[in-house]
Amino acid sequence: MITRHHVEEIERVLEGRTTGRDRQVADSWKRCVEIYGLDPARTDPAHIVTETELKEHRMQAERLISSARSGLQNLFRQVARQNYTVLLTDAKGVCVDFFGDPEFERELRTSGLFMGAHWAEDLTGTSAAGACIVTGEPVTIHQDDHFGNAHTALSCTAAPIYDSMGQLAAVLDISLLQSPSPKSSQNLAMSLVTASARRVEMANLMAQSRRDWVLRLSASPEFLDVDPEAALTLDGSGRIIGFTRAADMLFRGETGSLLGQRIDSILDLSVDDLPDLMRDRPTEDRVVNIREGGALFGHAIAPKAPRSPGPLTGRQRQSGGALGGLAGPDPVMQRLLKQAERLALTDVPLLLTGETGTGKTRLARAIHVAAGPDRRLVTVECAAQTAGRLIETLGPSGPTLATVLLRRIEDLPPDAQALLPSLLDERPGLRTVATSCVDLGQMIRDGSFHKPLFYRLSGAPLALPPLRKRQDLGWLVDRLLRRRAPDDLRLSPAARADLTGRVWPGNLHELERVLDAAIALRDGDVIDLPDLPPPATDVSAPTGGDSLEEVLNACGWNMAQAARRLGVNRSTVLRRMRRAGLIAPA
Numbered sequence: 370m371i372t373r374h375h376v377e378e379i380e381r382v383l384e385g386r387t388t389g390r391d392r393q394v395a396d397s398w399k400r401c402v403e404i405y406g407l408d409p410a411r412t413d414p415a416h417i418v419t420e421t422e423l424k425e426h427r428m429q430a431e432r433l434i435s436s437a438r439s440g441l442q443n444l445f446r447q448v449a450r451q452n453y454t455v456l457l458t459d460a461k462g463v464c465v466d467f468f469g470d471p472e473f474e475r476e477l478r479t480s481g482l483f484m485g486a487h488w489a490e491d492l493t494g495t496s497a498a499g500a501c502i503v504t505g506e507p508v509t510i511h512q513d514d515h516f517g518n519a520h521t522a523l524s525c526t527a528a529p530i531y532d533s534m535g536q537l538a539a540v541l542d543i544s545l546l547q548s549p550s551p552k553s554s555q556n557l558a559m560s561l562v563t564a565s566a567r568r569v570e571m572a573n574l575m576a577q578s579r580r581d582w583v584l585r586l587s588a589s590p591e592f593l594d595v596d597p598e599a600a601l602t603l604d605g606s607g608r609i610i611g612f613t614r615a616a617d618m619l620f621r622g623e624t625g626s627l628l629g630q631r632i633d634s635i636l637d638l639s640v641d642d643l644p645d646l647m648r649d650r651p652t653e654d655r656v657v658n659i660r661e662g663g664a665l666f667g668h669a670i671a672p673k674a675p676r677s678p679g680p681l682t683g684r685q686r687q688s689g690g691a692l693g694g695l696a697g698p699d700p701v702m703q704r705l706l707k708q709a710e711r712l713a714l715t716d717v718p719l720l721l722t723g724e725t726g727t728g729k730t731r732l733a734r735a736i737h738v739a740a741g742p743d744r745r746l747v748t749v750e751c752a753a754q755t756a757g758r759l760i761e762t763l764g765p766s767g768p769t770l771a772t773v774l775l776r777r778i779e780d781l782p783p784d785a786q787a788l789l790p791s792l793l794d795e796r797p798g799l800r801t802v803a804t805s806c807v808d809l810g811q812m813i814r815d816g817s818f819h820k821p822l823f824y825r826l827s828g829a830p831l832a833l834p835p836l837r838k839r840q841d842l843g844w845l846v847d848r849l850l851r852r853r854a855p856d857d858l859r860l861s862p863a864a865r866a867d868l869t870g871r872v873w874p875g876n877l878h879e880l881e882r883v884l885d886a887a888i889a890l891r892d893g894d895v896i897d898l899p900d901l902p903p904p905a906t907d908v909s910a911p912t913g914g915d916s917l918e919e920v921l922n923a924c925g926w927n928m929a930q931a932a933r934r935l936g937v938n939r940s941t942v943l944r945r946m947r948r949a950g951l952i953a954p955a
């Protein structure tokens with residue numbers, strides 16, 4: 370039925386007069402006439418693509434269709450009783466998936482609420498899917514909001530689905546063959562369809578990010594793990610490589626796309642903090658501060674690691690997963706990380722030793738992540754334990770499958786030391802990773818450490834070298850600096866030489882504090898020598914025990930750097946080398 374009234378209203382809108390239609394409808398009508406040259410009086414039936422064309426469209430959208438399927442099914446379950454049809458169109462407007470009542474198949478097919486229907490705006494005039502593709506916004510096109518007369522009985526509500534690079538990938542639409550007259554009757558449809566589109570984007574991002582970190586975010590802790598609002602995918606260095614539309618709306622600043630930005634430029638957090646946001650921590654503790662103010666709750670999902678032990682492939686060896694980013698070009702650390710990567714996939718208890726701040730806790734968490742997603746991480750601060758607390762945490766009411774990180778095992782009180790072996794024997798699903806700053810062998814000899822516990826925990830000892838012995842100190846300085854400051858903040862050559870020449874008795878703890886202070890003190894985008902706080906004077910600094918050869922190795926046989934670390938001048942280093950018969954490698 371062509372109504373003169375409808376055509377006249379469209380003409381009035383074209384003349385720039387307001388008729389009470391939504392902006393989105395009026396804009397679409399204008400496009401239909403002024404850009405596509407469509408005639409409002411037309412009564413074309415629904416446009417359905419051929420079988421071959423449909424196959425092609427479905428093939429191109431295959432990944433999205435499978436990520437969206439369960440979301441669409443859920444949505445259909447919610448709205449089927451009210452006679453809604455659920456459609457997924459691709460970014461060109463062709464319906465590539467469909468849920469509707471088979472009883473009304475003929476009517477649905479004639480109205481274009483069917484598989485293969487083509488809803489592009491330049492073909493069928495104003496429709497919810499068509500307008501949504503053009504504007505990228507959710508929209509309800511209700512009854513005679515439709516441009517062409519053929520569709521004025523329908524009420525359609527559509528929301529865009531964006532891919533993880535921010536491109537419009539599809540449109541989710543729910544439509545009624547018949548509906549009550551007021552447009553407001555579709556308000557609930559709008560909330561349902563936008564929430565479902567958000568969930569489809571989330572499912573799609575998760576399906577594409579199995580090898581990367583995903584950070585899911587929510588404004589309220591209750592929904593964080595079950596129905597988060599936004600998500601980001603991060604590569605191993607903390608750069609954003611994917612995001613949902615909601616994350617884009619939350620964080621997109623004046624700089625444009627989120628792609629390639631560092632996570633610490635928008636949130637007060639680095640990629641190394643992600644293990645702290647995994648599911649094993651209470652939701653309300655996982656607070657993430659937004660750089661521009663405000664806070665959200667975060668849920669980090671680690672890259673999926675291979676599940677079964679076995680020989681590592683060349684690819685795994687290169688990628689290093691959660692462990693790969695922990696060290697630069699230092700042969701001792703590289704060897705240690707390779708061992709850790711293999712051991713992570715087993716249940717062998719690990720004992721991580723090293724001076725304070727050498728990265729034992731960070732390594733333990735990375736091992737937990739590399740072990741796969743099935744276990745919880747339970748962190749036990751040993752100094753704060755009693756036998757009773759241990760039973761509460763690791764006894765029958767504790768987790769059955771977990772990595773138990775025992776921090777600073779040397780501080781565990783004697784009664785808890787005596788209890789721990791039997792507790793662990795009763796819980797075969799608990800894999801321990803203990804850290805220690807001291808020589809436990811010496812403690813056993815002194816009678817201050819329980820021998821059976823030592824043997825229970827030290828299946829494989831991994832010794833982290835102190836910073837002064839690491840050949841990747843420069844790499845670590847850059848990494849920590851990048852994590853704290855903008856990309857263009859640099860170290861002057863003198864400041865870099867000073868930092869790489871220090872002894873670092875507090876190791877990474879100390880380096881982090883020095884960089885924090887230097888960043889605060891510098892003017893402009895260069896950190897210079899005067900910006901560096903003086904080295905910590907620690908009488909217990911253990912450098913005296915390092916041999917000249919160890920110091921030279923750590924400094925890549927750079928005499929000036931070795932001299933600074935040893936606190937002597939260059940000629941003294943040369944003299945000592947001659948005395949020890951040491952010759953620099955060619």
Ligand SMILES: Nc1ncnc2c1ncn2[C@@H]1O[C@H](COP(=O)(O)OP(=O)(O)OP(=O)(O)O)[C@@H](O)[C@H]1O
Nearest residue numbers: 695696724725726727728729730731732806877878
């Ligand atoms: N590979 C790394 N790259 C960058 N930062 C690191 C690395 N390893 C550790 N850190 C940082 O250095 C600091 C000290 O690390 P961590 O707490 O793991 O040391 P630790 O050996 O367990 O210390 P302690 O013995 O005092 O408990 C932490 O802030 C941590 O985030």
